[in-house]
Amino acid sequence: MRTIRRDPPVRSDPAPSRAAYRVTRLWLSPFFRFCVKVVLPVLVLLGVAGTWALNSVHRDGVLHWAQDLRGSIAERPEFVMRQMIISGAVPELSREIREKMPVKFPVSWFDLDTDELRAVVLSFDAVEDASVTLDLNGAVRVRVEQRVPVVLWRNHGGLELLDITGHRVALIDRRDGRADLPLITGDGADHAVAEALAILVAAEPVAHRLRGLTRQGARRWDVVLDQDQRIQLPEEKPVAALERMLALQDARDILGRDVALIDLRRPGRETVRLREDALAYLNTMRAFEQGLSTQ
Amino acid sequence: MTGLYQSQRAMRQMRQAAIQRGVVAILDIGSSKVTCLILRFDGEESGPSEGIGAMAGQSRFRIIGAATTRARGVSFGELDVIREGERAIRTVVQAAQKMAETRVDHVIVSMAGARPRSYGLVGAVDLGGAPVTDHDIARVLASCDIPDIGEGRAVLHAQPVNFALDHRSGLSDPRGQVGNQLTTDMHLLSVEDRCIRDLLHCVNRCDLELAGIASAPYVAGISSLVEDEQKIGAVCIDMGGGTTSLSIFLRNHMIYADTVRIGGLHVTQDISRGLGIPMAMAERIKTVHGGLTATGRDDREMIKLRSETGDWEHDSREISRSELIGIMRPRVEEILEEVRMRLDAAGFEHLPSQKIVLTGGASQVPGLAQMASRILGQQVRLGRPLRVLGLPQAATGPGFASAVGLCLLAAHPQDEWWDFADPSMVRGPQSLRRMVRWFKENW
Numbered sequence: 001m002r003t004i005r006r007d008p009p010v011r012s013d014p015a016p017s018r019a020a021y022r023v024t025r026l027w028l029s030p031f032f033r034f035c036v037k038v039v040l041p042v043l044v045l046l047g048v049a050g051t052w053a054l055n056s057v058h059r060d061g062v063l064h065w066a067q068d069l070r071g072s073i074a075e076r077p078e079f080v081m082r083q084m085i086i087s088g089a090v091p092e093l094s095r096e097i098r099e100k101m102p103v104k105f106p107v108s109w110f111d112l113d114t115d116e117l118r119a120v121v122l123s124f125d126a127v128e129d130a131s132v133t134l135d136l137n138g139a140v141r142v143r144v145e146q147r148v149p150v151v152l153w154r155n156h157g158g159l160e161l162l163d164i165t166g167h168r169v170a171l172i173d174r175r176d177g178r179a180d181l182p183l184i185t186g187d188g189a190d191h192a193v194a195e196a197l198a199i200l201v202a203a204e205p206v207a208h209r210l211r212g213l214t215r216q217g218a219r220r221w222d223v224v225l226d227q228d229q230r231i232q233l234p235e236e237k238p239v240a241a242l243e244r245m246l247a248l249q250d251a252r253d254i255l256g257r258d259v260a261l262i263d264l265r266r267p268g269r270e271t272v273r274l275r276e277d278a279l280a281y282l283n284t285m286r287a288f289e290q291g292l293s294t295q
Numbered sequence: 296m297t298g299l300y301q302s303q304r305a306m307r308q309m310r311q312a313a314i315q316r317g318v319v320a321i322l323d324i325g326s327s328k329v330t331c332l333i334l335r336f337d338g339e340e341s342g343p344s345e346g347i348g349a350m351a352g353q354s355r356f357r358i359i360g361a362a363t364t365r366a367r368g369v370s371f372g373e374l375d376v377i378r379e380g381e382r383a384i385r386t387v388v389q390a391a392q393k394m395a396e397t398r399v400d401h402v403i404v405s406m407a408g409a410r411p412r413s414y415g416l417v418g419a420v421d422l423g424g425a426p427v428t429d430h431d432i433a434r435v436l437a438s439c440d441i442p443d444i445g446e447g448r449a450v451l452h453a454q455p456v457n458f459a460l461d462h463r464s465g466l467s468d469p470r471g472q473v474g475n476q477l478t479t480d481m482h483l484l485s486v487e488d489r490c491i492r493d494l495l496h497c498v499n500r501c502d503l504e505l506a507g508i509a510s511a512p513y514v515a516g517i518s519s520l521v522e523d524e525q526k527i528g529a530v531c532i533d534m535g536g537g538t539t540s541l542s543i544f545l546r547n548h549m550i551y552a553d554t555v556r557i558g559g560l561h562v563t564q565d566i567s568r569g570l571g572i573p574m575a576m577a578e579r580i581k582t583v584h585g586g587l588t589a590t591g592r593d594d595r596e597m598i599k600l601r602s603e604t605g606d607w608e609h610d611s612r613e614i615s616r617s618e619l620i621g622i623m624r625p626r627v628e629e630i631l632e633e634v635r636m637r638l639d640a641a642g643f644e645h646l647p648s649q650k651i652v653l654t655g656g657a658s659q660v661p662g663l664a665q666m667a668s669r670i671l672g673q674q675v676r677l678g679r680p681l682r683v684l685g686l687p688q689a690a691t692g693p694g695f696a697s698a699v700g701l702c703l704l705a706a707h708p709q710d711e712w713w714d715f716a717d718p719s720m721v722r723g724p725q726s727l728r729r730m731v732r733w734f735k736e737n738w
Binding site for chain 2: 016
């Protein structure tokens with residue numbers, strides 16, 4: 001006897017159903033695939049994160065955690081700033097900068113804003129330019145470029161030191177404090193410091209008699225000499241006018257005479273004002289000459 | 296004819312769109328199996344080539360997906376049961392898509408059945424000594440007398456196969472040449488309209504767009520005949536499951552196609568009936584032990600027949616291989632005789648070359664070449680399709696000749712009548728003039 005061996009039943013037709021076929025084709029289309037594989041997960045993640053963050057307790061927890069993390073990094077010894085190095089400033093200025101800097105050492109590298117510190121340094125009159133850098137060895141390095149005072153300016157408030165651009169460098173209480181610098185006065189004198197310096201260079205021959213320069217009406221200069229003598233310079237080309245006058249001085253010693261004022265304001269029409277004694281003497285002389293001529 | 300013209304043009308445009316997208320599916324619907332190949336077009340044209348070039352346009356495309364399934368609902372190369380055919384297409388397209396990992400929307404289909412009929416048309420047009428232009432070619436094609444192809448039939452191919460200019464014949468491209476009279480020979484292949492409509496319905500139900508239809512004997516000839524055979528003249532006999540189709544090629548063009556509605560499945564049927572065994576078993580015996588020439592050794596080679604009736608005597612029979620050959624031989628002879636008749640009717644003996652190439656799944660029977668050379672003619676060889684890039688090893692057999700040929704045709708389509716502008720539709724200047732006249736009269 002042998003058992004009748006039957007073949008396995010005929011396999012069902014493997015044709016896909018219409019729906020399965022369509023789903024397969026849909027899945028194979030690139031746009032749909034991108035949507036499902038990229039867009040959908042991103043949306044779901046965003047949705048879950050958003051729902052979670054709607055609860056303020058969760059949000060605060062995350063914020064605290066982030067702050068703690070930042071603090072723990074900021075407090076590491078590698079990032080602690082312990083000193084300030086100021087270069088290029090005189091001791092008084094650096095002392096003042098130190099006092100005014102809104103930094104309390106030790107401080108973390110992360111809590112310092114170099115732009116803000118630089119603005120503080122630049123707010124000093126005596127500072128022309130500055131740079132603030134944070135060195136990772138624990139020092140705030142401030143490089144200062146100081147303004148150079150070139151003149152003293154006496155104005156209504158007192159006595160100021162000015163640099164070549166007319167910017168205030170410092171206040172000074174005594175003229176003797178910087179006797180080496182020339183003196184200028186008058187309103188608006190700080191706007192024409194460069195011109196004043198040029199005039200002072202030109203006035204070198206009479207330097208021993210020079211008291212200072214005065215700005216008149218914020219537009220032109222007067223040269224003030226001792227013995228109450230005064231030279232009025234024009235608005236235009238004051239240096240050239242002064243040089244012509246000094247040539248006259250060389251030839252005729254005009255300043256050595258009894259003259260109160262030399263007016264150079266109008267080129268080609270220079271005028272001299274005599275003092276009273278000289279004027280009386282001149283009148284007497286003229287009357288005498290007139291008397292002689294009438295007799 | 297205008298409706299056909301437009302639908303064929305629409306298919307051409309669809310094909311262009313598919314090639315621009317870069318992926319197109321090839322669907323060969325046969326009586327025994329349905330094959331789908333997915334082509335990816337990339338790379339540049341390897342120089343201009345006429346017909347099938349040396350490289351056969353293979354550098355332009357690559358097969359990235361291939362699948363074959365047994366045919367359902369197809370008989371004699373025609374869709375018989377629409378739903379079943381649709382299921383077969385779905386199965387094979389889905390499997391090929393899975394292999395290609397891409398989605399295809401356009402499909403080019405070939406089918407063997409639908410009773411193709413060939414017509415040779417002649418058209419002539421007067422040129423008046425001017426150079427031939429595209430428009431003249433369209434005119435000469437339109438001047439062909441369309442024969443009465445019968446009720447319920449449609450034109451599948453209409454290919455200009457020859458141009459003649461004032462007694463100078465054999466021109467493949469007369470454009471730019473000067474002459475007085477331009478004549479053309481056109482080969483027109485008509486099939487049953489019903490089959491095309493069923494096919495279209497089926498493909499549309501699978502969410503696919505039909506980008507072209509080709510006749511299976513034509514594409515089998517493209518892939519199985521080598522270049523010289525196509526040029527000098529040869530006949531390709533594609534022995535399929537439900538039909539045996541033949542196509543005659545001359546000067547790189549198909550000039551005749553016909554179908555014999557007997558195929559390998561009928562051989563199987565004979566075996567099944569003659570021996571009283573199921574079709575699947577008969578198919579297996581045919582492919583494993585089949586043959587056409589009996590020798591003395593075949594009397595001693597016994598084949599076990601197994602069946603499931605429960606009758607021990609019936610279930611444990613044995614036959615000799617000679618008996619099997621005795622069943623198969625008359626049917627194959629009948630097929631070849633029928634082919635012989637069709638060839639005689641077509642006037643094959645007048646062709647300069649009598650080359651015969653056998654291809655298709657049923658041509659793998661041992662001894663077929665000898666039998667064919669006795670019935671058809673001396674110059675018989677067995678043909679296999681060309682090698683194309685990316686074709687799986689399993690799909691390189693002669694059974695895939697039409698699928699491979701369809702790939703080649705998709706890459707290098709033959710000029711058809713509808714590739715040229717229809718002169719009846721080109722009336723630009725005239726309608727413009729009419730519009731101008733209308734304006735003048737009314738304003």
